[in-house]
Amino acid sequence: MSVTFAKGFLASGVACGLKASGNKDLALVQNLGPVQLAAAVFTTNRCQANPIIWSKEAIRDRQVAAIVLNSGGANCYTGAQGFQTTHATAEAVGQGLEVSAGDVLVCSTGLIGEQLDLAKLTNGVSLAIQSLSNDGGIAASEAIMTTDSVAKRSEREASSGWRVGGMAKGAGMLAPGLATMLVVITTDAIVGPELLDAALREATAETFDRLDSDGCMSTNDQVTLMTSGASGVEPDESEFKKLVKEVCDELALKLLDDAEGASHNIHIRVAGASSLADAVEVGRSVARNNLFKAAIYGNDPNWGRILAAVGTTNAEFDPYNIDVSINGVLISAKGEPAADRSLVDLTPRQVDIDINLNSGGHHARIVTNDLTHEYVEENSAYSS
């Protein structure tokens, strides 16, 4: 039940008319406590949406009583009026739940440069407050969808009884795309603010941040982790980090699986790197190469495009000592052709690219999708 799987949380998802389709477009998650701590990571894009500007301030004291999320508009580049809309949304939630507006985070997703309808939003907040329930996590996960074809949820329970669950939204190419990624994760474990923050940052660094990431984050990306402490259980630190990361990883792979118009999920695994940074740089260079991604769409094991992408990086490697495997077939070894291309079967959705730089002991995985006709179609027609 996503964000209501952990104890101490209520949630709801309602339709308030922001989406022309009439579908659910506003989600609310309330933390009943006894503690109301949160951590969040925000987009590094320097052009930041109004809800990002607001939420960064609101979370400074780490106290968060609720988070409200709308689809149907990004509220980015909407000037002073747009910021007032975000502020008024937080105020409406605060008044309705009898908490400080400064303890309410706001997230928005949709088109940049359009004002949100404040009357619809505040009416939506009222509806959402009335609809709050301890099984509202499913409705909330549906209300944050934009071009997503399915809602994304994940849950884990520790043997000692505490729980962690979450929901995510995002169906674009994630990067180089600018499709907004919104994620809310809740837990009822008793953890302090430092562990909460560390667990979130470590988890996102190896999951959401490695979804085809080239630094091109959206103006609105936000991943928030909230704890209620309602389980009464103080978890083992490493187990806490592990389960938070598992939820992030499951949600990230669900985002990948639902990427706009994709026909392949591509896992690029770089090994033999002299540093983690090298491994990530090489993986990203391949993940954002349009010609490589178009080749995979055409079921063409075009390893030359992989090596050409690797060659644009500053990573440590000898161009004549790189090995490349596609779906388990060693297709290029030490800078020369190895197995015949015809041995590689690219018809399954899952594609594994293994690149060995033979320069050290570090490795990383970057995940991405292929570049398809459907991607072009969805992103050329996209305007909501």
Next chain:
Amino acid sequence: MSVTFAKGFLASGVACGLKASGNKDLALVQNLGPVQLAAAVFTTNRCQANPIIWSKEAIRDRQVAAIVLNSGGANCYTGAQGFQTTHATAEAVGQGLEVSAGDVLVCSTGLIGEQLDLAKLTNGVSLAIQSLSNDGGIAASEAIMTTDSVAKRSEREASSGWRVGGMAKGAGMLAPGLATMLVVITTDAIVGPELLDAALREATAETFDRLDSDGCMSTNDQVTLMTSGASGVEPDESEFKKLVKEVCDELALKLLDDAEGASHNIHIRVAGASSLADAVEVGRSVARNNLFKAAIYGNDPNWGRILAAVGTTNAEFDPYNIDVSINGVLISAKGEPAADRSLVDLTPRQVDIDINLNSGGHHARIVTNDLTHEYVEENSAYSS
């Protein structure tokens, strides 16, 4: 007549069976002198094709008697055998023309990881030598085509009588694409090696290097400028640089116009930058943004995607003091919506994006194409 417009050059283009289609696939350009100086710029990709490795060595002494170019195979990642093929090609040209193989540059374009057929190549060299003529520039420009739909040529003549002309090949996305760009420019002006080199580097920096460039050059890119001195005229230095740049610019725009599957030519002009580097970085970030490029394909003036791309750069700017115009319509001013989207007409092939960072006096132009169905089709089916 492209490379034979300047005096002192012979050229030819022949079919030797490297292309399955039977089309011309080998070009030869000979410099008859009296001088045989050349300058060249090469791909910065660290994975370099065998002809690049060869040509870099051959041009060290700046003496170049001939350049031979083949389509039908990149001769990259083909190991020791591939390098021997390049070497043997230069030797064949050297023997046939009675010049040193070390004064022969070699260029190749086509698929990575496949061996070229040396017997066909050496037979092609013989044919090309027999076909050399002082109006062979057109045939040569046709022989270097791969997925190009038209041959690209350019000529300029100074009032003092010296000439410069050239040919180019390249119809991919150029970058982020890895489609190889091969360019040969010839002149009969009497210029020393320093001016020749400076003129070429200054011209390419503002033309070919700003074609949607994100550093992702191909493994085989090479731009060569050769002079025969046959006009007997010593040009004014600034006029020489100007005409070389004009030829480069015309060829670059012809590459843009023929980019695989594109339906729009997009000129991104960044002004008000605090440095040239900032202007170029901002232009490139927009030029390589897939969501922006897909929006232009759909005739959607989605300025939010432009600002979001700008926001990922390290350039100096205030996010609330950027102006964006599309085809002359100021659509976003100071971080807020300005003119209505419906006023922008994106039906013409030419699209002008003007971004004013309002942070200084530097400016740059980056040119790119839209991301279309046809691009995906050509690059997923591409295997020749």
